[in-house]
Amino acid sequence: MAYGEKVLDHYENPRNVGSFESADNVGTGMVGAPACGDVMKLQIKVNDEGVIEDAVFKTYGCGSAIASSSLLTEWVKGKTLDEAQAIKNTQIAEELALPPVKIHCSVLAEDAINAAVADYKQKNA
Amino acid sequence: MAVYLDNNATTALSEKVLEAMLPYMGQVTGNPSSVHRFGRLQKDAIEQARESVARLAGARAEQVVFTSGGTESNNLLLSGFCQKSKDARIAVSAVEHMSLLEPAQYLQPAADIIPVDANGRVNVAQLKQVVNEQTSLVSVMSANNETGVIQDLAPLIDFATEQGCFFHSDASQAAGKIALNFVESGLHAMTISAHKLYGPVGVGALILDKRLPMSKIQFGGSQEKNLRAGTENVPAIVGFGRAAELALAELQSTATHVRSLRDALEAGLKKFSSISIFAEQAERLPNTVQFGIEGFDGETMLMQLDRKAIAVSSGSACTSGKTEPSHVLKAMEVVDMLANSAIRVSFGKNNTMSDVEKLLTALTDIIEINQQSSVMMAATV
Amino acid sequence: MSEQKPHKSKEQPIYLDYSATTPIDPRVVTEMLKYMGPESSFGNPASRSHSFGWAAEAAVEAARKNVADLVGANPKEIVFTSGATESDNLAIKGAAHFNHKRGKHIVTCKTEHKAVLDSCRQLEREGYEVTYLDPMPNGLIDLKVFEEALRDDTTLVSIMHVNNEIGVIQDIEAIGKICRERKIIFHVDAAQSAGKVDINLEELPVDLMSFSAHKIYGPKGIGALYVQRKPRVRLEAQMHGGGHERGMRSGTLATHQIVGMGEAFRIAKEEMVEENARLLKLRNKLYDGVKDMEEVYVNGDIDQRIAGNINISFNYVEGESLLMALSDLAISSGSACTSASLEPSYVLRALGRNDELAHSSIRFTMGRFTTEEEIDRTIELVRKAVGKLRDLSPLWDMYKAGIDIDSIEWAAH
Numbered sequence: 001m002a003y004g005e006k007v008l009d010h011y012e013n014p015r016n017v018g019s020f021e022s023a024d025n026v027g028t029g030m031v032g033a034p035a036c037g038d039v040m041k042l043q044i045k046v047n048d049e050g051v052i053e054d055a056v057f058k059t060y061g062c063g064s065a066i067a068s069s070s071l072l073t074e075w076v077k078g079k080t081l082d083e084a085q086a087i088k089n090t091q092i093a094e095e096l097a098l099p100p101v102k103i104h105c106s107v108l109a110e111d112a113i114n115a116a117v118a119d120y121k122q123k124n125a
Numbered sequence: 126m127a128v129y130l131d132n133n134a135t136t137a138l139s140e141k142v143l144e145a146m147l148p149y150m151g152q153v154t155g156n157p158s159s160v161h162r163f164g165r166l167q168k169d170a171i172e173q174a175r176e177s178v179a180r181l182a183g184a185r186a187e188q189v190v191f192t193s194g195g196t197e198s199n200n201l202l203l204s205g206f207c208q209k210s211k212d213a214r215i216a217v218s219a220v221e222h223m224s225l226l227e228p229a230q231y232l233q234p235a236a237d238i239i240p241v242d243a244n245g246r247v248n249v250a251q252l253k254q255v256v257n258e259q260t261s262l263v264s265v266m267s268a269n270n271e272t273g274v275i276q277d278l279a280p281l282i283d284f285a286t287e288q289g290c291f292f293h294s295d296a297s298q299a300a301g302k303i304a305l306n307f308v309e310s311g312l313h314a315m316t317i318s319a320h321k322l323y324g325p326v327g328v329g330a331l332i333l334d335k336r337l338p339m340s341k342i343q344f345g346g347s348q349e350k351n352l353r354a355g356t357e358n359v360p361a362i363v364g365f366g367r368a369a370e371l372a373l374a375e376l377q378s379t380a381t382h383v384r385s386l387r388d389a390l391e392a393g394l395k396k397f398s399s400i401s402i403f404a405e406q407a408e409r410l411p412n413t414v415q416f417g418i419e420g421f422d423g424e425t426m427l428m429q430l431d432r433k434a435i436a437v438s439s440g441s442a443c444t445s446g447k448t449e450p451s452h453v454l455k456a457m458e459v460v461d462m463l464a465n466s467a468i469r470v471s472f473g474k475n476n477t478m479s480d481v482e483k484l485l486t487a488l489t490d491i492i493e494i495n496q497q498s499s500v501m502m503a504a505t506v
Numbered sequence: 507m508s509e510q511k512p513h514k515s516k517e518q519p520i521y522l523d524y525s526a527t528t529p530i531d532p533r534v535v536t537e538m539l540k541y542m543g544p545e546s547s548f549g550n551p552a553s554r555s556h557s558f559g560w561a562a563e564a565a566v567e568a569a570r571k572n573v574a575d576l577v578g579a580n581p582k583e584i585v586f587t588s589g590a591t592e593s594d595n596l597a598i599k600g601a602a603h604f605n606h607k608r609g610k611h612i613v614t615c616k617t618e619h620k621a622v623l624d625s626c627r628q629l630e631r632e633g634y635e636v637t638y639l640d641p642m643p644n645g646l647i648d649l650k651v652f653e654e655a656l657r658d659d660t661t662l663v664s665i666m667h668v669n670n671e672i673g674v675i676q677d678i679e680a681i682g683k684i685c686r687e688r689k690i691i692f693h694v695d696a697a698q699s700a701g702k703v704d705i706n707l708e709e710l711p712v713d714l715m716s717f718s719a720h721k722i723y724g725p726k727g728i729g730a731l732y733v734q735r736k737p738r739v740r741l742e743a744q745m746h747g748g749g750h751e752r753g754m755r756s757g758t759l760a761t762h763q764i765v766g767m768g769e770a771f772r773i774a775k776e777e778m779v780e781e782n783a784r785l786l787k788l789r790n791k792l793y794d795g796v797k798d799m800e801e802v803y804v805n806g807d808i809d810q811r812i813a814g815n816i817n818i819s820f821n822y823v824e825g826e827s828l829l830m831a832l833s834d835l836a837i838s839s840g841s842a843c844t845s846a847s848l849e850p851s852y853v854l855r856a857l858g859r860n861d862e863l864a865h866s867s868i869r870f871t872m873g874r875f876t877t878e879e880e881i882d883r884t885i886e887l888v889r890k891a892v893g894k895l896r897d898l899s900p901l902w903d904m905y906k907a908g909i910d911i912d913s914i915e916w917a918a919h
């Protein structure tokens with residue numbers, strides 16, 4: 001299978017790999033399922049102004065899933081929660097030039113940011 | 126080196142084709158279905174060959190399905206069509222190759238057979254006799270392997286299409302010898318074989334219009350757009366592609382060359398009193414002549430010619446093990462005695478005028494000796 | 507063709523996909539070239555009227571003998587086809603069709619090659635009944651389960667000798683004996699075993715056996731079907747027109763390909779013992795080089811297995827990303843014919859492997875041209891890639907933290 005250059009770049013040099021210690025200002029989203037071949041864990045660290053100041057990920061999945069989550073961490077940094085949630089899977093798919101069979105990876109990334117924000121909001125409700 | 130005049134049976138693989146194949150027989154390995162680099166290289170080579178074969182046939186690349194040869198293409202066409210359309214009724218011409226006639230008769234024991242005239246041609250009137258509302262597929266070959274007769278397909282296709290039939294043509298003998306244009310012809314399917322045009326044995330194609338209902342008949346993988354399972358024969362496919370390119374580029378020059386040889390041979394043959402050239406009045410492939418010599422046994426002649434290092438055949442290689450007269454000549458209502466004396470000469474691009482002379486000399490010798498011995502036999506009776 | 511060695515260079519990936527296809531042995535190419543090109547013996551073997559045809563026919567018959575010799579068959583029992591897929595189709599559909607009056611039940615196994623499974627599915631569409639056996643977790647067939655699946659109307663059993671993905675060797679002698687007792691036709695797909703496992707058809711209770719050339723250093727596009735003569739096994743031809751191969755398979759025979767197959771089988775017979783010993787060493791070296799990593803599982807029985815195959819699941823690492831990380835290796839996850847799809851391997855699923863393990867499997871298959879240096883490099887690359895991807899894997903973190911992944915309710919999508 002031929003991968004696009006941007007997928008390869010994020011796959012070879014994934015940005016923001018890691019985990020945060022559990023804390024009130026951290027939101028965690030874990031989406032996907034091992035049986036389906038991909039699990040994405042996205043964590044965001046939110047400051048008092050409601051801006052995402054840091055984000056990390058870990059992903060079990062194909063190269064496109066890894067690239068989608070890596071790209072997502074770059075994009076959400078510095079965004080407000082609302083802005084982050086406005087990121088659409090189509091933007092990710094377009095940026096990475098994902099082929100049709102890999103669109104679900106970008107959908108998973110969108111799910112991940114939504115889940116992380118929801119988790120943060122629940123903790124800080 | 127013996128003189129090879131049996132190019133309708135098989136042709137010698139061209140050096141240029143072999144050159145194209147060699148990398149795929151050594152340095153480049155891989156299964157085209159594999160996703161790694163080795164596999165992708167193989168896949169790319171197949172697609173490039175598909176383009177070349179499509180150009181030769183006047184078709185689009187996506188219409189080309191590679192098979193193991195003409196026989197498989199014809200079987201796939203008939204079985205695959207019948208599997209998809211349950212009430213299929215097929216009509217085939219009486220002079221088709223065995224690889225079409227036999228599966229037709231197997232699928233439909235009382236298959237509708239379209240007769241031919243004394244020159245081996247099918248015309249619309251004959252088609253009308255056979256095609257009816259039940260007919261769903263008609264198959265008439267582009268050019269005959271034995272006589273070389275070229276069918277005038279256009280009016281046949283028009284008529285059959287008006288009747289709502291699909292139309293297939295076996296172009297195994299025509300490809301590389303005359304121009305083909307699948308898209309413009311209105312055909313729905315066409316068979317081509319590589320080893321008849323200086324490509325390798327073991328690969329052919331079925332050109333398919335997607336309107337034709339078709340199902341695969343060999344199962345176990347989704348290769349060839351899910352119409353032909355099995356690991357692709359990459360070197361052969363690559364060779365087929367190269368052979369198709371060359372055939373297209375050399376179409377005119379080869380035709381002119383072999384026609385001059387064939388015409389010289391026919392002129393020489395006419396000096397023998399008892400010779401009949403079959404389908405002489407029909408338009409024929411430029412390289413082919415089939416003739417009979419009254420009072421001679423074809424098989425014996427072939428043996429005698431072989432002893433003089435000349436390779437010809439009586440007709441189709443696939444049936445030349447049998448002693449029955451050719452079904453093609455029978456359909457043309459050639460009498461058995463004459464049909465049994467049939468000899469087919471099929472020239473190729475490697476033949477020369479000296480091959481023609483050698484054949485004529487050999488024939489003269491054989492005929493004279495036989496006439497002497499029969500005179501002697503007559504004297505002793 | 508002065509330098510006759512399969513091409514290898516530093517820039518090219520290391521080829522460890524010998525079960526998908528093998529390079530043609532240069533000695534095979536040399537034989538094939540004698541039947542290719544204008545200066546060669548290029549005749550049509552069906553041409554009975556001249557020396558070109560006879561020379562080709564003689565070459566075909568010599569090759570037939572070489573193929574027969576490797577597997578202890580009579581040359582008259584070898585029918586050439588366009589490959590193992592066609593052989594499987596001819597054997598299964600041909601035998602089922604011919605014997606349809608005796609019964610319409612077939613027994614096979616879920617881990618068979620697609621050529622067998624899809625032929626069986628086609629027969630189901632035609633009104634036959636097929637039992638697809640589950641193998642044991644080690645990939646082998648439980649003879650008791652097998653025997654229980656047989657019925658009075660069972661006419662055909664098709665079980666592969668060696669599995670293409672996991673390399674396990676089935677006990678075809680025992681299965682064949684059971685079939686013989688019940689007069690059931692027994693077909694064996696031996697595409698992956700010929701030249702790797704001893705086969706003596708003179709003694710084995712096997713009626714039909716499929717072979718491929720390109721899996722044992724011969725050319726693509728050619729295979730064979732063994733059809734036993736005593737007692738005679740009868741088949742309905744699948745391809746008609748010309749009556750070649752004693753009426754069982756029509757179509758002009760590709761002399762050069764048949765010659766290539768013959769030479770490949772001849773070499774295999776000569777070198778099999780030595781080659782297996784060498785491959786076993788390489789395979790053990792590869793496995794020993796990675797097995798100390800945690801959560802590494804071998805798929806399929808490790809002993810009842812051909813020397814050149816090892817199929818390993820690296821748990822918590824997804825297979826496709828692993829293939830990507832190992833782009834310097836030509837390997838496959840699952841079989842070549844299905845690896846373009848995202849489905850986990852049906853073979854591993856049939857062994858009862860869960861989806862994660864099935865998703866994380868890699869097949870390494872070694873062969874005649876694999877070197878020790880290539881295995882060293884492979885071990886290095888695999889360890890690095892698995893380590894990197896586990897560092898990226900949330901599942902690996904959970905495993906290390908002692909969380910049972912099965913206890914989590916995953917939202918399937």
